[in-house]
Amino acid sequence: MIRKSIGLLAGMLVTVAVYAAGAQLRADHPDSYTVRRGDTLWSISARFLSKPWLWPEIWQANPQVHNPHLIYPGDVLDLSFVNGGPSLRLEPSVHHEGEAIPALPLDAIKQFLKDSRVVDPSQVKDAPYVMGFEQADLTGTAGQNIYVRKLNAQPGQRWAIVRPTHVFRTYGGDEAKQSDEMAANIADADVATTDTPWMEEWATDLGNVTPNHTFRGKTLGMEVTVIGEAEVLRSGDPATLLLLNSTMEVRAGDRLMPVDDNPYDPYYYPHPPKTLPENGRVIAFAQERLSQVGPYDVVVLSVGSKDGVDNGMTFSLWQPGEKVPDDVNHSSWMRDSHTWVKLPDEYVGHVMVFRTFDRVSYGLVMDGLKPVQKGARIQLPE
Known part of the structure; x- marks a missing residue:
């Protein structure tokens, strides 16, 4: 079921840049997708985009959809092209089944x-x-x-x-x-x-x-x-x-x-921060006995709503480089005389915020190349 404008070259099936935000389609993206129970906004957007947090940048809602970020099982997402650029269109199902799709897997949070x-x-x-x-x-x-x-x-x-x-x-x-x-x-x-x-x-x-x-x-x-x-x-x-x-x-x-009857907003979508909060770090893990965590583990960030952080905001995590001695360039065999060099920071994964407080946020590690440790710095997801 391919739905693309007439004359679109087959070569455009590969990854293409979208608008100024730089959102990119995955090379293996589907042309359409029917939303299923158990999906999340992140998992669905990852089917189309190499950067799931940029989904709103290419979203084009149908006029009859009141909130384009509320999608339900049975809805169909269709990849179409407008003015030479890709756009995700939503075809709502006639009968919505159950609750709207959440941004993150609820079992984890x-x-x-x-x-x-x-x-x-x-x-x-x-x-x-x-x-x-x-x-x-x-x-x-x-x-x-x-x-x-x-x-x-x-x-x-x-x-x-x-x-x-x-x-x-x-x-x-x-x-x-x-x-x-x-x-x-x-x-x-x-x-x-x-x-x-x-x-x-x-x-x-x-x-x-x-x-x-x-x-x-x-x-x-x-x-x-x-x-x-x-x-x-x-x-x-x-x-x-x-x-x-x-x-x-x-x-x-x-x-x-x-009693807090409405402690959180269940409906939000992945998005990058407009500006990076200062000095944001991973300061704790939900499983406090662990020394490092990975995908679908909850971490605590040292920034919150007063720092401009809101639900769905996505950051990359970078582990500060260690300071090590240069064993090659030294003038003595004594370790204390060595030149100490700070190694570069290393990218370790992405984290999405799902609940904020004044100065602290809970986030879920979405993916990663390496384990996340305490002290990891948050950066723009690019």
């Missing part, structure tokens, strides 16, 4: 869409907290009453129960403007450290919260995980709440925050 938040540490410190359970139990499970202090709420209101998990900080103490050498040196730093005055002060209040690396950089935010939901039965100090559900046992010291 779902726990970070609703169950995790990044807030200012002061919000956690000042939040209402669980202080006890009915029958003097040490922990609480669904169906039990829990007692909460500092809660100003009325009966019937629901609250999320959260547990602090990580403190995210920049690399180094100077707004993440430290040298690439420092970033490389701490790339493999152990996240499980409590060597900070902040940790000593809050150890009793917040439990086992760990900073994301050992350097005392500027605090970007605190990650909390939603572990349950409770409903107010009686106000007071302490207030009585019914624990409606929980993913783990609730402990004394767990915090309460308002």
